[in-house]
Amino acid sequence: xxxxxxxxxxxxxxxxxxxxxxxxxxxxxxxxxxxxxxxxxxxxxxxxxxxxxxxxxxxxxxxxxxxxxxxxxxxxxxxxxxxxxxxxxxxxxxxxxxxxxxxxxxxxxxxxxxxxxxxxxxxxxxxxxxxxxxxxxxxxxxxxxxxxxxxxxxxxxxxxxxxxxxxxxxxxxxxxxxxxxxxxxxxxxxxxxxxxxxxxxxxxxxxxxxxxxxxxxxxxxxxxxxxxxxxxxxxxxxxxxxxxxxxxxxxxxxxxxxxxxxxxxxxxxxxxxxxxxxxxxxxxxxxxxxxxxxxxxxxxxxxxxxxxxxxxxxxxx
Amino acid sequence: xxxxxxxxxxxxxxxxxxxxxxxxxxxxxxxxxxxxxxxxxxxxxxxxxxxxxxxxxxxxxxxxxxxxxxxxxxxxxxxxxxxxxxxxxxxxxxxxxxxxxxxxxxxxxxxxxxxxxxxxxxxxxxxxxxxxxxxxxxxxxxxxxxxxxxxxxxxxxxxxxxxxxxxxxxxxxxxxxxxxxxxxxxxxxxxxxxxxxxxxxxxxxxxxxxxxxxxxxxxxxxxxxxxxxxxxxxxxxxxxxxxxxxxxxxxxxxx
Ligand SMILES: Nc1ncnc2c1ncn2[C@@H]1O[C@H](COP(=O)(O)OP(=O)(O)O)[C@@H](O)[C@H]1O
Ligand SMILES: [Mg+2]
Numbered sequence: 001x002x003x004x005x006x007x008x009x010x011x012x013x014x015x016x017x018x019x020x021x022x023x024x025x026x027x028x029x030x031x032x033x034x035x036x037x038x039x040x041x042x043x044x045x046x047x048x049x050x051x052x053x054x055x056x057x058x059x060x061x062x063x064x065x066x067x068x069x070x071x072x073x074x075x076x077x078x079x080x081x082x083x084x085x086x087x088x089x090x091x092x093x094x095x096x097x098x099x100x101x102x103x104x105x106x107x108x109x110x111x112x113x114x115x116x117x118x119x120x121x122x123x124x125x126x127x128x129x130x131x132x133x134x135x136x137x138x139x140x141x142x143x144x145x146x147x148x149x150x151x152x153x154x155x156x157x158x159x160x161x162x163x164x165x166x167x168x169x170x171x172x173x174x175x176x177x178x179x180x181x182x183x184x185x186x187x188x189x190x191x192x193x194x195x196x197x198x199x200x201x202x203x204x205x206x207x208x209x210x211x212x213x214x215x216x217x218x219x220x221x222x223x224x225x226x227x228x229x230x231x232x233x234x235x236x237x238x239x240x241x242x243x244x245x246x247x248x249x250x251x252x253x254x255x256x257x258x259x260x261x262x263x264x265x266x267x268x269x270x271x272x273x274x275x276x277x278x279x280x281x282x283x284x285x286x287x288x289x290x291x292x293x294x295x296x297x298x299x300x301x302x303x304x305x306x307x308x309x310x311x312x313x314x315x316x317x
Numbered sequence: 318x319x320x321x322x323x324x325x326x327x328x329x330x331x332x333x334x335x336x337x338x339x340x341x342x343x344x345x346x347x348x349x350x351x352x353x354x355x356x357x358x359x360x361x362x363x364x365x366x367x368x369x370x371x372x373x374x375x376x377x378x379x380x381x382x383x384x385x386x387x388x389x390x391x392x393x394x395x396x397x398x399x400x401x402x403x404x405x406x407x408x409x410x411x412x413x414x415x416x417x418x419x420x421x422x423x424x425x426x427x428x429x430x431x432x433x434x435x436x437x438x439x440x441x442x443x444x445x446x447x448x449x450x451x452x453x454x455x456x457x458x459x460x461x462x463x464x465x466x467x468x469x470x471x472x473x474x475x476x477x478x479x480x481x482x483x484x485x486x487x488x489x490x491x492x493x494x495x496x497x498x499x500x501x502x503x504x505x506x507x508x509x510x511x512x513x514x515x516x517x518x519x520x521x522x523x524x525x526x527x528x529x530x531x532x533x534x535x536x537x538x539x540x541x542x543x544x545x546x547x548x549x550x551x552x553x554x555x556x557x558x559x560x561x562x563x564x565x566x567x568x569x570x571x572x
Contacts, residue, residue, distance in 0.1 A: 069405075072402075072404040072405075073404065074404075130402060133404075198415075198418065198422075198423050201405075201407070201415070202415060202418065204404065204405045205403075205405050205407075205412075205415070206402065206404075207367070208362075208367050208396070208398035209398070209415075209462075209465075211365070211366060211367050211387070211396075212365065212367075212391065212395055212396045212397075212398070212466070212469070213391055213415060213416070213418050213419055213469070214387045214388040214389075214390060214391025214392070214418075214419040215387070215418075216387055254406050258406040258407055258408055258411070258449055259405045259406045259407055260407055260408070260411045262423075
């Protein structure tokens with residue numbers, strides 16, 4: 001356990017340093033004290049971008065693991081169960097109805113829609129036979145496909161398709177100081193989740209065990225719902241969705257550390273942040289000086305890992 | 318004592334329990350027996366509040382469960398339900414440790430550690446304690462959950478078919494262990510209510526028996542009163558021979 005914490009922290013440090021150093025403009029760390037332009041670049045662009053990637057990855061990974069424990073299925077995340085699509089639909093509606101609304105209001109509308117979307121998925125799940133774990137992600141994909149199609153239709157009618165594109169593919173090149181700070185809220189939500197780590201772990205053992213241990217199961221489900229929808233909405237509104245983070249990261253961590261969130265949540269958050277930052281870095285250097293969005297990089301890698309998780313081990317959820 | 322008064326339960330159109338009244342005495346092991354679908358799990362789940370009571374009243378040691386907080390109930394009674402469907406990847410030791418959660422709510426102390434260690438030793442889980450739950454056999458998982466229920470340290474322990482999936486060695490070991498824990502001379506005697514599928518375990522170890530059929534109490538009393546040819550034959554709808562061994566009934570239902 002100590003070792004995993006140490007490895008995660010070291011990797012995050014190295015990646016953050018690289019992230020600060022790599023970019024289109026010339027920048028050397030030793031200039032910061034002498035050159036005010038270098039300092040400004042660091043404070044307004046490089047650091048915000050690094051923080052944004054870390055916060056996005058960490059909070060999405062935490063949202064993913066919470067969702068997996070609540071649903072009691074390893075193959076779900078906000079992006080494959082309609083939560084992200086619902087968040088986008090909400091954002092789209094508020095953009096249409098009140099284009100000038102402040103970002104916070106848009107975020108709240110998006111979070112409400114995400115909440116409804118995720119609650120709808122949970123209700124849908126009650127109708128599924130419990131012995132069919134692979135049915136859950138399948139139904140989730142169809143459900144999110146339907147909501148996504150609705151959003152696309154509205155966006156098409158209103159000529160807002162390019163917005164959907166922006167929300168759907170997470171990108172950090174536009175991150176500047178003053179335009180990403182909502183993500184700290186997502187980070188704070190991940191911290192709140194850590195406080196309730198035991199409760200989420202117990203909820204993952206099912207309702208019977210939760211009730212036997214005197215846990216208010218409904219309350220934990222609501223806390224999880226609110227956390228996941230808020231994180232999803234915050235990420236969609238600020239940088240756009242990074243697909244598969246919430247799915248892949250918890251699965252990788254669970255293989256070695258299991259599902260005891262009290263121990264594993266810091267590693268889930270760290271690995272999520274680290275991988276998204278790595279994807280962003282990769283996107284920055286692969287076609288230097290042009291950039292490939294981190295969401296695209298992660299989408300390709302994540303899809304491959306998702307398939308491997310689905311097919312590469314006995315069907316047990 | 319758990320007193321169950323006029324409890325009826327229905328799900329949709331079907332009447333699952335019909336006006337059940339029974340007392341579960343303050344002694345040792347009470348076994349719930351009866352054919353599949355008789356309502357044994359439903360009754361147990363109502364007592365543990367896994368299901369919400371629709372009509373009637375259930376009191377545990379004089380306390381109405383409808384008016385007990387979740388936490389107080391968790392300190393009084395633990396249940397290991399029938400279908401757990403383990404999806405979690407927890408280490409056995411961590412799982413058993415969660416049995417202490419109602420006591421420490423996230424900050425385990427030395428006495429919690431000691432109870433967990435005792436539960437692990439009691440249910441022969443020492444060799445498995447660092448393994449992940451989802452990599453164990455059904456019987457091993459079952460034992461881990463029973464150990465968790467025991468670690469919860471409650472007066473009442475409700476077990477729904479705890480012998481499911483267990484081989485005969487572990488089934489007997491578990492019954493012997495539960496029996497020892499429920500004797501008055503144990504350091505802190507537990508009262509155990511269990512649904513038993515294999516009736517000879519009830520015959521050999523139980524102190525009190527409640528037989529359910531079609532959602533109603535068909536018989537209750539000491540094993541020698543309930544486990545007789547006329548009662549069992551009517552209960553299961555087949556002719557069942559009952560012998561005696563060491564002063565206890567031996568049911569020859571398989572031949
Ligand atoms: N969720 C449910 N919906 C409909 N019927 C149910 C449900 N749960 C149990 N039953 C029915 O209630 C009856 C009693 O079930 P149960 O208490 O599990 O029986 P037992 O544990 O004695 O085998 C059965 O006929 C079962 O089909
Ligand atoms: Mg049953």
